[in-house]
Amino acid sequence: MPTEPTDDGSLVYGYLNTAAPRRGRAGDAVVVNSPGTAYEAELRPYRFGPLSACEITGDQDVLVRPWRPGGENRLVAGVLLDGDARLEQNGRETSAGPGGFLLYTGDRPFRLGIRGPYRYFVVDFEGSPLSLAQAVVRQVIANGQVAQAPAARIFAATLAEFADQAAHLDPATGRELGEHVVCLLRTVLRSAPRAEANSDGLFARVLDYVEAHLGDDLGPGAIAAAHHISVRYLHKLFHDAGDTVGGYIRRRRLDRIRGQLADPGQARRSVASLAAEWGIAEASHFSKLFRAEFGVSPREYREAALGGSSPSRVADRMS
Known part of the structure; x- marks a missing residue:
């Protein structure tokens, strides 16, 4: 794995972006400092469809920071399998023990301290279509409350099992599981911010209504009328949850269609x-939406999910 000594520690790059030929093109570059000794670790990079990941194992205490922080679009999620860690970013601090989940963005300044011996599995979501507002990202990074939420604990357990099985996955299985991990993280992020107005269960009832009417001519007016609230208040409920009415409906419809595309019975x-x-x-509109959400066309997804044996692929007109 490419490393270079610097005055501040060891420059490590290419552990997530394995295609980067040199450090100037490596968006994953970090500086690792191991007090009193040269940095040594075993790094095992993986690729799961749109996701890059790396299992890092070492015996030393390390302090990690980004080499060249810059925007705030690269989400990084990690699960600590062994050891203890403390993360500082965006004015917040959080810690994690074995099985703990950390969420940060690789393009903003952060400090990640890990006490060795440790085993850390980190996933870079830069290539995945999460489509999240930056305000939501800023709210959840280095947020200990988010990491303890039920959805986050399920996500962390999934990442831990992913790390244990990563070396045994064939490329097709790894890609499919990578897509599921993206969906899980999306759920974690969108369920994290909750408004006090939702405590009476209204938002949950709205989501149930949307789920039951996804195939209908569903719009904000109909949803608001069914719950005796104004359209403006409906938009506020979704805004407080870090989402939009139209965005939520679109994703749920795409998820339903994706499930049917992978169903041999369909x-x-x-x-x-x-x-x-x-x-x-509208065919062309759907194809664009699907590719934006999942990174592939509907036809490509169906062929991959069904092992390339879909009898309907000749008749399909969306690609």
Whole structure:
């Protein structure tokens, strides 16, 4: 793994972005300081479809910081399998023990201290289509309350098992599981900010209503009327949850369609008919939405999910 000595420690790059030929093009570069000794660790990089990951194992205490922080679009999630860690970013501090989950952005200043011996599994979501508002990202990074939320604990347990099985996954399985990890993180992030107005269960009822009417002509007006609230207040409920009404409906519809695309029992149905069933009637628009959300076209996803044997792929008209 590429490393270079610096005055502040060891410059490590290419542990996530393994395709980077030199440090000037490596967006994952970090400076690692091991007090009183040269940095040594075993790094095992992996690629799971749109995700890059690395398992890092070492015996030393280390202090990690980004080499060239710059924007705030690169989300990094890690689970500590052994050892103890403390993360500082965005004016917050949080800690993690074995099984603990840390969330930060690689393009803003951070300090990650890990006491050895340790084993750390880190996943870079830069290449995944999370489509999150920066305000949401700023709220959840280095946030200990988020890390203790039920969805985050499920996500951390999934990452831990992912780390244990990563070396045994074939490329197709790794890609599919990578997509599931992206969906889990999206759930963690979008469920983290909750407004006090949601404590009466209204927001949960709204989500249940949306789920039951995804195939209908569903819009903010209909949803608000069904719950005897104003459209403005409906938008506030979603805003307080870090989301939008239209964005949430779109993702849930795409998730339903994606599930049917991977179902052998639906293999003879065209992509167009599946999309129309869930309220997306315009073919080219649906294809763009699907690719933006999942990184591949509907036809490519179906062929990969069904092992390239979909009998309907000739009839499909969305790609």
